[in-house]
Amino acid sequence: MQRRRLLPLLLAAALPLLGGPVAHAQAGRPIKLVVPYPPGGPLDAIARILAEKVQPTLGTVIVENRPGAGGNLGADAxxxxxxxxxxxxxxxxxxxxxxxxxxAKLPYDPVRDFAPITLVARVPNVLVLNVETADKLQIRSVADLVSYARKNPGRLNYGSGGNGSAGHLAGEMFKAQAKVSLVHIPYAGAAPAQLGLLGGQVDLNFDNLAAAAANIRAGKLKALAVTTAQRSAAMPELPTLAESGLPGLVVDTWFGLFAPARTPAESVQQLNAAFTAALNAPDVRERLAKFLAEPAPTSPAQFGDFVKAELAKYEKVVKASGVKLD
Structure with a gap:
């Protein structure tokens, strides 16, 4: 009887020392990876690539889509x-x-309620113009755009996927740094905003490079610059906004992995080791490149510092824009 009681206790004590896959297998439950957006998008696809890659290390990882409220529902869960x-x-x-x-009422705190695991990837955004507008106004560079906008305040407009979207806030940052006046036209999503740009309803957008690349290469959109700190490997011919005379204007789409706050440090380190190894694998980097996503694995501490810096950056931008959602 004593031996029967002793064996489970010995196994429980040994689990933290056994490493990721054995620990999760012994626990008898898979890892649930929540994607707070609908299935089919780049973020969802990359989550599934990583879930498949880490299974030999972590055991079964199930991707669950929980969209709603701009991603807030899944994050809160x-x-x-x-x-x-x-x-x-x-x-x-x-x-x-x-x-x-x-x-106004976010159900979670982005710092206190989470344990950062690793930054996963960054996708550049790009400043693109309607081709006919660019040709008519002879805008061939960011300097040309800024010069025209300063001489013609309020004459140009830009579209975005909606109030408070990354494209909207990139436009607000551009206006502030370039000291120009542009009219914002919000659409119900990034895809309608791009159609508005292609159709000439708006003059320019700050679009996701992965979404805009095909139309740029086909000559349907005029690309002026990427909004990242470095040039994109996908289109190295495009300068950055900093190289174009607007230093400090860095806006990109990034995503990363978080666990709930108070997750044991050993578990966070196991997850970090597995996912960073996956992100460094050549086959994963090749698959992410199809989405123009640049892998950016970090330590948990580095990712936590990054999130705090991004929070501080966007606080100023959102407050300056005056946008608030219920």
Whole structure:
């Protein structure tokens, strides 16, 4: 009888020393990776690529889509989940840097309620013009755009996927740094905004490079610059906004993994080791390149510092824009 009681105790004591796959297998539960957006998008696809890659290390990882409220519903579900290493979320610039200032009643705190695991990837944004507008106004560079906008305040407009979207806030940052006046035209999503640009209803957009690349290459959009700190490997011919005379204007789409706060440090380190190894694998980097996503694995501490810096950056931008959502 004593031996029967002793064996489970010995196994429980040994589990933390056995490493990721054995620990999760012994726990008898898969890891749930929540994607706070609908299935089919780049973030969802990349989550599934990573879930498949880490299974030999972590055991079964199930991707669950929980869209709603700009990503807030899925993020909140993980914030309130048990901190046992079995629930994680693919957070993004929206859920952890923009929405905290955009929504009057956010159900979670982006710092206190999460344990950062690793930054996953960054996707450049790009400043693109309607080709006919660019040709008519002879705009061939960011300097040309700024010069025209300063001489003709309010004459140009830009579209975005909606008030408070990354494209909207990039436009607000551009206006502030370039000291120009542009009219914002919000659409019900990034895809309608791009159609508005292609159709000439708006003059320019700050679009996701992955979404705009095909039309840029086909000559249907005029690209002026990427909004990242470095040039994109996908289109190295495009300068950055900093190189174009607007230093400090860095806006990109990023996403990364978070666990609930109070998740044991050993579990966070196991998850970090597995996912950073996956992100460094050549086959994963090749698959992410199809989405123009640049892998950016970090330590948990580095990712936590990054999130805090992004929060501070977007606080100023969102407040300056005056946008607030219920």
């Amino acid at each position: 993980v914030a309130k989940a048990a901190p046992d290493g079995h629930s994680i979320v693919m957070g993004a610039v929206a859920t952890h840097a923009i929405n905290p200032w955009l929504y």
